[in-house]
Amino acid sequence: MKNWKKKVLLSMLAIAPLxxxxxGNSDEPKEAKTNADGDIIMTVGQQTAxxxxxxxGDSYEDNAYRRVIQDKLxxxxxxxxEANGDDYNRQVSLAIASGDIPDMMVVSRDELQxxxxxxxxxxxxxxxxxxxxxxxxxxxxxxxxxxxxxxTIDDRLMAIPGTTNDFGPNLVWIRQDxxxxxGIELDKDKNHAISLDxxxxxxxxxxxxxxxxxxxxxxxxxxNWVSAGDHGGSAYTAAxxxxxxxxxxxxxxxxxxxxxxxxxxxEETKETLTYLNKLFQDGLLDPQFGTRTYDDxxxxxxxxxxxxxxxxxxxPDWGLVQARTSNPEAEFTPFAIEDENGEINAVDxxxxxxxxxxxxxxxxxxxxxxxxxxxxxxxxxxxxxENEFPELYEYAQLAVDGTAKPINxxxxxxxxxxxxxxxxxxxxxxxxxxxxxxxxIVKNNAQKIKTYMDNPADAEPSDWALYSSRVLALxxxxxxxREEKTINEVNPIVIPQTLKSRERNGAQVDKLEEEMFIKFxxxxxxxxxxxxxxxxxxxxxxxxxxxxxxxxxxxxx
Numbered sequence: 001m002k003n004w005k006k007k008v009l010l011s012m013l014a015i016a017p018l019x020x021x022x023x024g025n026s027d028e029p030k031e032a033k034t035n036a037d038g039d040i041i042m043t044v045g046q047q048t049a050x051x052x053x054x055x056x057g058d059s060y061e062d063n064a065y066r067r068v069i070q071d072k073l074x075x076x077x078x079x080x081x082e083a084n085g086d087d088y089n090r091q092v093s094l095a096i097a098s099g100d101i102p103d104m105m106v107v108s109r110d111e112l113q114x115x116x117x118x119x120x121x122x123x124x125x126x127x128x129x130x131x132x133x134x135x136x137x138x139x140x141x142x143x144x145x146x147x148x149x150x151x152t153i154d155d156r157l158m159a160i161p162g163t164t165n166d167f168g169p170n171l172v173w174i175r176q177d178x179x180x181x182x183g184i185e186l187d188k189d190k191n192h193a194i195s196l197d198x199x200x201x202x203x204x205x206x207x208x209x210x211x212x213x214x215x216x217x218x219x220x221x222x223x224n225w226v227s228a229g230d231h232g233g234s235a236y237t238a239a240x241x242x243x244x245x246x247x248x249x250x251x252x253x254x255x256x257x258x259x260x261x262x263x264x265x266x267e268e269t270k271e272t273l274t275y276l277n278k279l280f281q282d283g284l285l286d287p288q289f290g291t292r293t294y295d296d297x298x299x300x301x302x303x304x305x306x307x308x309x310x311x312x313x314x315x316p317d318w319g320l321v322q323a324r325t326s327n328p329e330a331e332f333t334p335f336a337i338e339d340e341n342g343e344i345n346a347v348d349x350x351x352x353x354x355x356x357x358x359x360x361x362x363x364x365x366x367x368x369x370x371x372x373x374x375x376x377x378x379x380x381x382x383x384x385x386e387n388e389f390p391e392l393y394e395y396a397q398l399a400v401d402g403t404a405k406p407i408n409x410x411x412x413x414x415x416x417x418x419x420x421x422x423x424x425x426x427x428x429x430x431x432x433x434x435x436x437x438x439x440x441i442v443k444n445n446a447q448k449i450k451t452y453m454d455n456p457a458d459a460e461p462s463d464w465a466l467y468s469s470r471v472l473a474l475x476x477x478x479x480x481x482r483e484e485k486t487i488n489e490v491n492p493i494v495i496p497q498t499l500k501s502r503e504r505n506g507a508q509v510d511k512l513e514e515e516m517f518i519k520f521x522x523x524x525x526x527x528x529x530x531x532x533x534x535x536x537x538x539x540x541x542x543x544x545x546x547x548x549x550x551x552x553x554x555x556x557x
Contacts, residue, residue, distance in 0.1 A: 029122075032363040035076050040364065043080040045095065045105030047088050047408045049401040055394070058404075064391035065375070065405050073370050077406050080105075084403075096120070103362040106354040106408050107159070109150065113498045115357055116153045122358040122365040125157040131369040135377040139163070142413040150352045150496045160372060162353035162409025165417050166231045167478065168346025169193075169336040169487060170240040173320060174202065175307035176331040178211035186335065191486055192477045193338040196244055196275070203284045203308055212304030219284035221297045221306055222276075226517045227264070230349060235311040235319060236297050238276060243345040244337040245272040251347060251492035252549050258557070260493065260550045262542065264513055265534045273520045274527050281523060290518040302326050313473035316465040324461040334473045336481065344481050348489040354409045368407075376411040385440040396444045399462040418482075420445070421474035428453055428471070445470055493553060501548040505541020512537055 033041040046060050054063060066077045080102035081091045092111060095101045101120055115121045140148050143163065151161040172194075179186065182205055186194050194202075203219030210217040227242055228234040229250030242249055247268035253261050263269065279285040286292055300306040302322045309332065311319060316332065323330045336344045356372075358365040379385070385393045395404070402408065412420075420442045427434040427446035434450070437443040445466055452463040481487040499506075516533045519525035525533075538546075 029363040030361050037074075039070060039074045039076045040367065041076045041078060042104060042362070042367065043078050043102040044406050045088075045092060045102045046079045046082040046406065047106060047403050048082050048084045049403045050084060052401045052404055053398050054400055054404060055398060060404065063404050064389075064395055068379070068389060068392060069371055069374065069406070072374055073367065075367055075371070101357075101359050103359050104356065104368060104406070106162075106356050109352070109355065109496075110498055112151070112159050112355045112357065113153065116158050120360055121158060122360050122362065123156050123158060124160065124358065124365060124368070127366040127369050128157055128160070131366045131373070133373045133377045135381065136369075136372060136411070139376070139411055139413050142416075146494070147352050151355055152496070159355035159357045160368060160407075160409075161355050163411055163414070164230075164232055164353035165412070165415055166347075166349045167415065167418070168231050168243070168348065168489070169344050169477070169481065170228075170231060170234045170243055170346065171311060171313065171334040171336055171473065171477065172199065172240050173309040173311055173315060173332040173334050175206075175211070176333040177329050178206060178307045179333070181211045182206075182209055186333075191338070191342070191344075191484070192480050193336040193342075193344050193486075195338055196241065199241075199308070199337060200279065200284065203279070204282075206307045207284060212307065214303065214305050216300075216305045218286055218300060218306045220279060220308055221286040221292060221300060222289060222310075223294050223297065224290050224292070224518055225514055226276075226521070231312050231347065232314075232353075233312075235309075235315055236294060237310055238272065240310055240337045241275065242269065242272045243347070244339050245269075245275070246339060246345055247272045248347055248490055248492065251349070252546075253490070254493055254553055258553065260546055260553055262537075262546060263492070265537060265542075270527060270530045273517060273530070276521045277523055277527065280521055285521070290522060298322070304330075313478060314469050316468035316473075320468065321461050321465040324464050328457075328461075332468060334468075334477055336477060342486075343488050344486050345488045345490065347492055349492055349494060356407055356409060371407055372411070375405060375407060380411075380439075380441065382440050383438050385444075393440075396441070418474050418479050421470040422479050424449055425471050425475040493549060495549065495552055499545060499548050499552075501541065501544040505544060508540050509537050509542050509545070512540060 035041055048060055052060070058064065060082050061079050069075050069077060081095075083091045092105060092107055095105070096111065096114055096118070099118065099120065101115070107115065147161045147163055148157060151157055151159040174186070179202070184202060184205060186198055186202065207217050207219040221236065222238055223236040226238055227249035228237045228239045234240070245268045247266055248263035249269055251263045253263055255261065276285065280289060297306065298319065301309055301319070304323070304327060309315065309320065313334070320332050338344050356368060358368050379389055379392060382388050385396070402410070420439070423432070423437060424442050424446040426432045427437055427443075428449035434443060434446045437446060448463045448466045449471060452459040452467040456464070512533075516525060520527050520530070
């Protein structure tokens with residue numbers, strides 16, 4: 001770990017007078033509530049999913065994860081609220097605004113800062129050091145301290161961060177059964193990528209020849225926010241097309257001289273918008289682009305109107321599997337998109353996947369760390385899951401959604417998803433024995449992948465999804481382009497703290513960018529005015545954001 005551990009002692013000395021002053025006042029945690037058996041009762045803000053696949057009789061309030069936690073740690077978890085997506089975000093916002101938060105919940109980085117500013121959450125610095133297992137610390141160490149830094153404010157660890165391997169390249173998933181039906185062969189050189197010309201010609205064939213036989217076939221459809229600042233959020237965006245032009249919207253970059261720039265305002269981004277405008281004018285991009293909702297686009301994919309889907313490596317697990325469930329013949333093959341020199345460009349950005357916080361009023365914050373040790377060390381690395389945790393083993397077979405975990409984050413070593421997929425693929429193909437795999441989730445994935453490969457026609461949609469995401473995307477592309485050294489990885493600037501300039505102006509310049517990009521693509525605004533847009537972005541707060549970012553980058557040197 002780089003920064004935060006080194007500063008703990010000084011920080012403790014600095015806050016000692018405040019801590020003494022606080023003794024005996026209302027800031028002290030309340031005594032933890034217990035049930036009739038003496039188990040500590042802990043309330044949770046619970047994220048949910050529309051299709052959790054929980055077995056009959058189980059619910060978010062009462063499921064195997066909560067039962068294991070109660071059995072092993074004597075903690076009874078109760079849901080303070082349960083919600084999905086934006087509804088969950090609203091519940092968190094309401095809790096923060098009222099000052100009455102659950103004992104535990106997952107929040108965003110901005111919400112974490114707000115909770116700290118309002119003195120609502122517990123300092124986890126000492127309990128992490130004292131209670132986190134060696135395996136958990138090893139996982140965080142693999143990110144060179146980045147994830148813990150993201151959860152550290154004023155040198156104090158204020159949350160337990162999730163981890164996200166935010167590695168590219170961004171992908172387009174194309175209906176392979178449609179390619180076969182129309183006799184289209186892509187990626188003839190087997191470099192895991194196609195050109196923009198191949199993408200365009202495929203979209204044209206899909207639109208004109210309607211292989212889905214719906215009478216409403218679409219070439220391409222994009223979400224109105226157009227691009228993504230991270231790999232995980234790239235579904236239904238033009239992220240892979242931008243990357244093919246060596247453009248990286250929504251991220252901040254530092255050039256060789258140390259100067260900071262904003263990726264959305266580059267000449268390469270203008271070139272990409274020009275290309276997308278051409279697709280729109282040619283009728284290959286959704287004529288309702290800009291007004292079509294994400295859910296609308298997803299429905300077109302499920303209903304067989306859309307055969308080209310931009311998205312991250314894991315989109316089969318939660319997105320494309322819906323099409324497979326509706327139509328067992330639906331097959332998707334992923335491709336990166338290469339630039340004019342045959343290179344595959346990508347953004348490589350370590351990321352966090354949510355922050356778990358504990359209320360300042362909760363007496364025993366160390367229980368969070370004990371639950372993290374249980375779920376992400378003892379359970380995750382069990383060598384005999386079937387006997388040690390039989391209910392969780394059943395969940396794995398049913399592909400129960402990860403939101404069933406009360407600590408709804410992921411926690412794994414950096415780049416481990418690639419190495420785990422490579423191992424599972426080798427085992428499924430018989431190159432190594434499945435029984436030699438020690439990590440349960442990898443062994444389970446290998447077994448499901450083998451089940452699919454042995455009998456694709458009768459396999460469950462969830463087994464197809466695992467095969468697609470782990471073998472086709474992670475093993476073949478993510479690992480393949482790195483082994484073959486055909487990937488050009490760009491590292492953007494990542495700043496843990498919330499910038500004051502973004503607090504003031506971020507929403508305004510983001511709205512300007514989204515609105516102008518829609519207008520550029522549809523032709524409502526001429527791309528001759530791109531420089532004028534950049535000037536407006538600067539004037540409306542962008543310059544202040546760049547200057548503050550530049551100052552932080554310079555201070556790091």
